Amino acid sequence: MAIRKRPSGxxxxxxxxxxFAxxxxSDNSGKDYSPVQSQPARRGRVPSSGWxxxxxxxxxxRYPDPELPALLAEVAALEERSNNATAVRALRRGLEILLxxxxxxR
Structure with a gap:
């Protein structure tokens, strides 16, 4: 009996x-474009999922050049973390600095 590869879902x-990217x-200067206003999270509205x-x-x-994903992979490997965990950590630290x-x- 031959073994077949499972088709991807x-x-x-x-x-x-x-x-999509x-x-x-693209420059969304079309007629029907209306920018989305950022709103702070409402404190009382937390569904059962906790989010x-x-x-x-x-x-x-979407990375602007191949330097960022390579740098992310390098840092993740040095810290023995996943790319996702490293990216979230870097994003948090960067946003705290920008804030x-x-x-x-002011």
Whole structure:
């Protein structure tokens, strides 16, 4: 009896991914474009999952060049962490620094 590879549950369409990313990067100066206003999380509205309704759980990041993912992989390997854990840690530290800088300018 021959062993067959299991078909993947999801087929990734590279063209669809590129179209999505290109649309996200494009200049949205069209007629129906209205920028989304950032709102702080409402304190009383936390569903049973423990996550506020209006706070995203994920973020798709498109790298501007190959330097960032290579740097992320290098740091993750040095710290023996996953790329995701390292990216979240770097994002948190970077945002804290940017917030402190913004507050000091006021």
């Amino acid at each position: 999801r087929k990734v369409d590279e063209a669809a991914i590129e179209a 290109s649309a996200a990067e 506020p309704d209006n706070v995203a759980r994920s973020l798709l990041v 402190d800088e913004a507050k000091s300018r």
